[in-house]
Amino acid sequence: MSxxxxxxxxxxxxxxxxxxxxxxxxxxxxxxxxxxMVRMVETGIGAQTETLRFMDIGCGDGVLGAALLGRFPRxxxxxxxxxxxxxxxxxxxxxxxxxxLSFIQADYGDPAWATMVSAYGPFDAIVSGFSIHHQPDERKxxxxxxxxxxxxxxxxxxNMEHVASHTAWGQTLFDECFIDSLVKHHDRKGSxxxxxxxxxxxxxxxxxxxxxxxxxxxxxxWLREIGFTDVDCFFKIFELAVFGGRKRLSGN
Ligand SMILES: C[S@@+](CC[C@H](N)C(=O)[O-])C[C@H]1O[C@@H](n2cnc3c(N)ncnc32)[C@H](O)[C@@H]1O
Numbered sequence: 507m508s509x510x511x512x513x514x515x516x517x518x519x520x521x522x523x524x525x526x527x528x529x530x531x532x533x534x535x536x537x538x539x540x541x542x543m544v545r546m547v548e549t550g551i552g553a554q555t556e557t558l559r560f561m562d563i564g565c566g567d568g569v570l571g572a573a574l575l576g577r578f579p580r581x582x583x584x585x586x587x588x589x590x591x592x593x594x595x596x597x598x599x600x601x602x603x604x605x606x607l608s609f610i611q612a613d614y615g616d617p618a619w620a621t622m623v624s625a626y627g628p629f630d631a632i633v634s635g636f637s638i639h640h641q642p643d644e645r646k647x648x649x650x651x652x653x654x655x656x657x658x659x660x661x662x663x664x665n666m667e668h669v670a671s672h673t674a675w676g677q678t679l680f681d682e683c684f685i686d687s688l689v690k691h692h693d694r695k696g697s698x699x700x701x702x703x704x705x706x707x708x709x710x711x712x713x714x715x716x717x718x719x720x721x722x723x724x725x726x727x728w729l730r731e732i733g734f735t736d737v738d739c740f741f742k743i744f745e746l747a748v749f750g751g752r753k754r755l756s757g758n
Contacts, residue, residue: 550662564637568596670719680744
């Protein structure tokens with residue numbers, strides 16, 4: 507992995523602990539987004555399926571995997587992340603499910619990741635949360651193709667993602683909504699920080715420079731070009747989107 511890559515901030519235990527104790531708990535409408543993800547998987551692969559083989563890439567502390575295990579308690583999953591402190595948090599969070607899960611340290615920025623995980627597949631569902639936007643657009647498209655190749659025919663891909671606004675207005679709407687949520691979190695904790703201080707921390711946060719956002723419409727189009735079907739953005743509020751599609755049942 508090149509030392510210039512900004513996404514390497516996630517290898518830091520401090521950034522991970524900051525994210526897990528604050529940002530990840532205040533993402534607006536996160537539970538609704540998780541619900542959309544679970545519904546997409548549930549109806550996409552057939553509601554009668556009880557066992558599911560899934561993979562979560564950029565899994566963080568395993569929040570998406572936990573939601574899937576809640577709906578499909580007998581499923582087996584691969585949780586992949588390149589950050590050891592994140593994988594440690596995922597192992598801890600899902601320790602009662604350890605026998606159903608494989609925790610893999612890998613960098614999906616490097617095409618070799620797909621070969622590394624292929625032995626665990628093919629997968630009924632591949633999901634990702636707030637992660638792929640750290641890749642340049644060209645690499646995002648290749649990651650989507652690699653995901654497509656790792657799915658069973660009819661398999662579902664869901665990306666719960668931070669996407670680009672079209673205008674500065676959209677960006678302001680997103681920033682203000684996020685800061686409101688952070689302010690409520692700080693009020694509950696009694697941190698004593700002013701809205702101005704919280705906003706400044708948000709604007710200058712360490713992991714922000716690792717964001718390479720792309721509009722959700724473009725990303726849906728990339729999925730269609732790759733061969734996914736039923737592609738849509740099923741939830742969107744400002745810069746938060748849940749989108750994806752299914753691998754065709756026959757052919758490529
Ligand atoms: C913003 S966090 C999101 C974590 C989790 N998915 C969630 O929804 O809370 C981004 C995660 O993606 C991981 N990540 C970023 N780039 C990655 C890469 N190239 N390969 C593997 N993991 C990556 C980070 O380590 C981090 O755990």
